[in-house]
Amino acid sequence: MDISPKLEAAINEQIGIEFSASHAYLSMSAYFERNAFDGFAQWMRLQSEEERVHAVKFYQYLIDRGGVVRLLAIEAPNWDFESVRSVFESSLAQEQSVTQHIYDLYKIAMDESDFATVSFLKWFVDEQVEEEKAVSDMIDKLKMAEGNPDSLLLLDRYALEQRASDASN
Numbered sequence: 001m002d003i004s005p006k007l008e009a010a011i012n013e014q015i016g017i018e019f020s021a022s023h024a025y026l027s028m029s030a031y032f033e034r035n036a037f038d039g040f041a042q043w044m045r046l047q048s049e050e051e052r053v054h055a056v057k058f059y060q061y062l063i064d065r066g067g068v069v070r071l072l073a074i075e076a077p078n079w080d081f082e083s084v085r086s087v088f089e090s091s092l093a094q095e096q097s098v099t100q101h102i103y104d105l106y107k108i109a110m111d112e113s114d115f116a117t118v119s120f121l122k123w124f125v126d127e128q129v130e131e132e133k134a135v136s137d138m139i140d141k142l143k144m145a146e147g148n149p150d151s152l153l154l155l156d157r158y159a160l161e162q163r164a165s166d167a168s169n
């Protein structure tokens with residue numbers, strides 16, 4: 001069964017959202033590189049790569065379901081930030097917006113009784129829970145480190161180790 005035009009359009013939009021997220025994370029990574037936060041830079045760099053993988057998952061799914069891929073323009077992301085914490089807060093806002101889009105997709109798939117798409121989307125629903133949690137935890141730690149450069153550097157180190165252990169899992 002081919003995918004409906006409505007779901008096809010919504011998935012094309014989602015591909016654009018994932019690529020935009022990837023772009024935004026790379027820009028955040030560059031900000032951290034400029035400011036000598038190696039761990040946070042690595043965190044955002046890997047995040048950027050993950051979002052690209054998400055985009056390609058949607059892309060492949062659309063092809064597998066007989067849909068037409070129409071890539072959208074990617075907006076220029078923010079490249080300058082006020083603080084480490086403000087970067088992670090932007091990241092959280094971005095993840096929350098992506099979660100909402102995935103829920104919207106899920107709802108369309110349910111309304112259409114397109115259970116293949118519902119099943120496909122479940123992975124993303126779970127992934128968003130993990131991603132929001134990881135970013136929220138980091139924001140909590142950054143709040144504790146506020147005004148303390150030593151703690152901030154420890155967190156930068158922690159971010160590096162955290163992502164290194166993610167990669168080996």
Ligand SMILES: [Fe+2]
Nearest residue numbers: 018051054098
């Ligand atoms: Fe994503």
Ligand SMILES: [Fe+2]
Nearest residue numbers: 051095098131
């Ligand atoms: Fe994400």
